[in-house]
Amino acid sequence: MKVLVATGQTQGTRRNDYHWAVESELVRIGEVCRKDRDDPDGGCGCGRGFAGLNSHRATTTARVADVPLTPDDYVEALRSSLHQQGWDPSHARDEAEDLADLAVHWPVGTVLERRLDLLSRRTLPSGLPT
Template sequence: MKVLVATNETQGQRLNDFCWTNMYEPVGFSSECDREDVDGRCGCRRCMVGMLTGKTTTTMTIIDDPTATAQTLKELLHQRMITGGWDKFLSTEELQAIIDEEIDILIAVANFFTLGSIVERRGDQFHTRIPRT
């Protein structure tokens, strides 16, 4: 299965790049600040968050993970959200609906790009980065 994971490849192409998560860690969406610009100080509209560490990156890649399934990704995201305390504010049904929708979007994004593509998020859009030669 194609999976969107963290990478530090192409870091530095943008002055506001960062990668604090583990290489090849599956990523999901972060919460976003109100009215934050894509290139704002927080970085919430241009980064993705590692499902294991909760740390963020502005660069991702597409890998083929033969052990990954939609269910395993949902379980990772569920654990990340529990660790983040989201279960204190959302019902079980609300939490599951958010997880289901996010995993569907992440699978669609991963399937859109070719394996090995380096990807960046710019608000609601994802773009391929061109590695420097």
């Protein structure tokens, strides 16, 4: 199944990149706070981040990966993470379907960045190691 996972690849492309998630853990697109609602470069960083399901830490880059999960496994991973963090887990199935719909449109290995509701391919600037 194609999903989004945390990656440190292409970190440093933007001056405000961060990577606190665990490499290759499943990620979701979290809610955006008031500071970042109109500006992904706002004071919080949530408007440009992907949230790690296991570590509950975030990263500004996600990679499309083909992971051996069933759709039900994916829903359970999201449900469990949401529950652990105190969020309402009743929407886990819808969120899993939405995330899978996003991932399916990109080739495996593509690194993505988030700018509020926009996902785009992240390219590696010259001079940075791969």
